Amino acid sequence: MSKVITSRSEDYSQWYNDLIIKGGLADYSAVRGCMVIKPYGYSLWENMRDVLDRKFKETGHQNAYFPIFVPKSLFEAEEKNAEGFAKECAVVTHYRLKTDENNKGKLIVDPEAKLEEELVVRPTSEAIIWSTYKNWIQSYRDLPILINQWANVVRWEMRTRLFLRTAEFLWQEGHTAHASREEAVEETKKMLEVYADFAENFMALPVVKGVKSANERFAGAEDTYCIEALMQDGKALQAGTSHFLGQNFAKAFDVKFADKDNQLDYVWATSWGVSTRLIGALVMAHSDDDGLMMPPRIAPLQVVIVPIYKGADSIPVIDAKVQEIMQELRSKGISVKYDNDDNARPGWKFAEYEMKGVPVRMAMGMRDMENGVVEVARRDTKEKQQVSIADIGDYVAQLLEDIQQAMYNRARSFRDSHITRVDTWEEFMETLEQKTGFIAAHWDGTPETEEKIKELSKATIRCIPLDNPQEAGKCILTGNPSTQRVLFARAY
C-alpha cells in the first residue's frame, strides 16, 4: 500500500487530514485557507446536495441566486449581524488591475479604479437578500417567500482546516419571509427537521436537535436551532442551523407588508443553512484507520468490482461475467465501477477502495466464477462473504441498506455512550478531559456563567435539546438554581 494513513491514536488531527487528502476528497490550494474540492469529494457533495435540494423543493422552496457582493452600507444595516461578521470579511476595494510600469509583465491594483463603496464578499446573504425582498413584498399576498440559494461564501478565518473551517466554502442558505411570527417559527423548526432527517437517514449521523444559548446564537437571530453531532474524538460539531430572525432584518431594511386588514407590519424572517462542513463531519464520524467510510445512500460509488485474473485466458471470461453483474446492479439503481486497470495489483486496489470508503467491494476470480459465487466484502466491518452470483442484485441491495443502518447504529451507540450527566465542576472537568463527549449539566442560564465556563474549560453549550426535561438543579459553576440540564462539549 503506497499511501499510509496516520492512525487515530497516534495523531487524530493528522489522521483526518490524511483521509481528506489521500482519500481524494480535497486538496490544499494556492489561496490561504481555501481548498480545492476534488472530483471524489465533489461527487459526494453533489449527492448530498441532490437529496437536500429534493427535500427543500418537497417542502415548497424554490432556488434563486443573489449577488456574491454586498455593498458595505447594506452589510452594516442589521447591526448585530454586521458586528458578528465584520472581522471575517473579505473586501473588494478596486475593480481593475494595470501593468506595473516599473516591472513589466507584472500587474498592480489600479489606484484610479477604487470603488466608491467597498463590496463585502458575502459571508452570509441576509443583507443582500432582504434589500431585495423589500422590492418584492407589499402585501400578505406576496408572502410567504420560500427561497433557497446554493452558493459559495467567504469567511476569513485565521485557523483553517479542510472542510471544517475554510475561508471559502459551499453551502445552501434558505431565506424565507412570512406574515406572522408563528409561521416563521414553524418554518424554522420544519427546516431543522429536514436537516436532522438528512443527517440521520442519509449521512448515518445521529444528531441532537436543540436551541442555542444567546452566546452561541447566529448574529442577528432571535433564536438559533441546531443539530449537533459527535465526532470520534469526543468533540461536538454543529452540523446545521436554522434561525428564527424575528423582524430584525425587516426592520433593518424597512420591509413591511399590508395584512388582510390593510395594517402595515414588518415581515418575519428565517434563514437556515448547511455547508461542505458536513463532509468533515461525515469523515470524522465514520472513518477508521484504514480510510474513509461512505454511507451507501450518498456514497459517490457504492460498489467496486476487482478482477483476480489468472492468466490471459481468464480475462475475457471474468470481464464478461462482471458485465452481467454490473448490469444487474445498475438495474437496481446501484452505482458500480469495474476496476480492471492492469497497472495495479488486486491488493493495492483493495487498500485504495478501503481508503476511499466504497461501501461494498467484490473480488471476482476464476475459481469463484466456476463455483457460481463472488466474494463480497463490506467496508464497515471488513466481513467477507461468498455470495451466489444468481442472487447478487438482491444481496447487494440489501447489504447496502444493512451497511447504512449499521453505520448509523455504530455512530449512535458511540454518541449515546458519550452523553454524560454530571453534577459538579470536578466531574465536569474530569469528563471533559478523560471521557470527552457531550456533558449534560445544570447551568444557571446566564451568558456570564456560560462565558466563564468556556474560559475555564474550552467547552461551550452546544444546545438546549428540544423537549428538554425540566429538572431542578444547581449550576455546576455557580451553584445557582437551574431548571434544566444543557449539553456542553468541546467543539469543532
Add this chain to the structure above:
Amino acid sequence: MSKVITSRSEDYSQWYNDLIIKGGLADYSAVRGCMVIKPYGYSLWENMRDVLDRKFKETGHQNAYFPIFVPKSLFEAEEKNAEGFAKECAVVTHYRLKTDENNKGKLIVDPEAKLEEELVVRPTSEAIIWSTYKNWIQSYRDLPILINQWANVVRWEMRTRLFLRTAEFLWQEGHTAHASREEAVEETKKMLEVYADFAENFMALPVVKGVKSANERFAGAEDTYCIEALMQDGKALQAGTSHFLGQNFAKAFDVKFADKDNQLDYVWATSWGVSTRLIGALVMAHSDDDGLMMPPRIAPLQVVIVPIYKGADSIPVIDAKVQEIMQELRSKGISVKYDNDDNARPGWKFAEYEMKGVPVRMAMGMRDMENGVVEVARRDTKEKQQVSIADIGDYVAQLLEDIQQAMYNRARSFRDSHITRVDTWEEFMETLEQKTGFIAAHWDGTPETEEKIKELSKATIRCIPLDNPQEAGKCILTGNPSTQRVLFARAY
C-alpha cells in the same frame, strides 16, 4: 392585463428588459452590474445545467471546485490571459472591517487588515486550476484530467445588461489536461459539438460552429472555437466557446509530464464554457411581443391548467377532472401546474402564462368537460384546439415535441434568411444597416483589416465556420486576395 410589455418595434432593448423583469426571470440588485436570478429564471438555469451536466459526464468529465480567489502573482503568470482580463478584475485587498470610531454603527475597512498579496475574484479559472494541476500531474498516467466546474465568476463590465453582460454571472468552465496536441484539439472540438447539440436540440437555438479570428480569440488561447447564434434584431450572440490553449498555461505554471519513454514535455490544455448569458440568447431568439417562449425540453413549467369555474358547484367537479389530467401528464414526465388561485381571473392568468412563455396552456370549463374535451393552446402559434380528455396525455406529449421543433424551425429559417453574401463594402454596410444578420464576406486575413472594419462598421468577425468552403475572392475593405468568406455581424 397588468404588466405591459414594450413591443419589439417600439424599443427592442426595452422589450428585452421587460421580458426579463416582468417574466420573472431576474431582477436588478443593489450591487452595480449584478443581478438577482429569480426562481423562474433559476429553474430554467437548473434545467439547462442538468442537461449539460449529463452530457459532460457522458463524455467522461467529472465536476470539482476550485477557489474563487486567485492570488495576483498566479493571475499574472500567463501574460496574455492576465492582460486580457486585468481591466475587469474585482480585487480583494483587505480581510476585515471594523467599527468606524467617528461614526458608531458604521463600518470601515480595517487598514491593519491589508492582504500581503491582493486576491483577484476569478474572471475565469485557468490560473488557479493550472497552479493546482501542477501538483497532480507527473506522468502520462495522470492524464488526461477531465474536470468541469460550475461556478460564479466576476468580470467588471462598464455597461451591463441582465443576463447578457453582468458583473457576476454563473457558468461552467471545463479545464482539461492532455498528453498530446491532437488529443487536446480533439477535446476542444468535442465540447464544441456538445454545446452545439445542446443549443440546437434543447434550446431550439440554431448555431453556426466556427473558429474565432486572432482578434476575437480568448486571451491565452491558441484557438477559440465558438457557436454563434442570431437574435431577432439581427445581431449575433456568442453562445459558447471552447478553447485550445496549447501549452501556454503549462508553460506559465511549469506543468510537465513524463511520457512513456520518460521524456518530459509540457501538458496540453483546453478550456470551455457557457454561462447564464445563454438565457439572454434564449429570450431574444424566441420571444414575441406577448412575452417569453420557453422551449419545452428545458421549460421550467411545460403545462399550465386554468379552470373556468361557473358557480361554486363547478369547482369540485372541475378540480377532480383536472387532478386526473395532471396525473396522466405527470406519468409521462410532463411538468404541470394547476392554477386555481381564485384571486385572479382566467384572462389575467392566460396573459401571465403567455408572458412567462409556458409552452402549453389548458383551459377547463364545465361545457368542455361535459363534452369530454379540454381546450389546449400552444404558446408559440397561439393556436387553440379542443382535445379529447381521453387522449390528453399522448396529445400533449406530442404537442410539446412539435412546439420544440417548430421553435427551432422558426429560429432556423430566420437565421438562414439572414446570412447574406456580399462582395463590396457598400453592400456590406447597407446589409449591416438595413437587413442586419450575418454577412458572409471576403477578408484578407489580417488583424489590421479586421480592426479597421470594426472601427468603420461596429461589425466583428463572429467566426470562420467549420468546414468553410475555400473560394478565391477579394477583401471587401482592402481588395487584397482572400481564400474564404468569413461571417461578420454586429454582436452582443
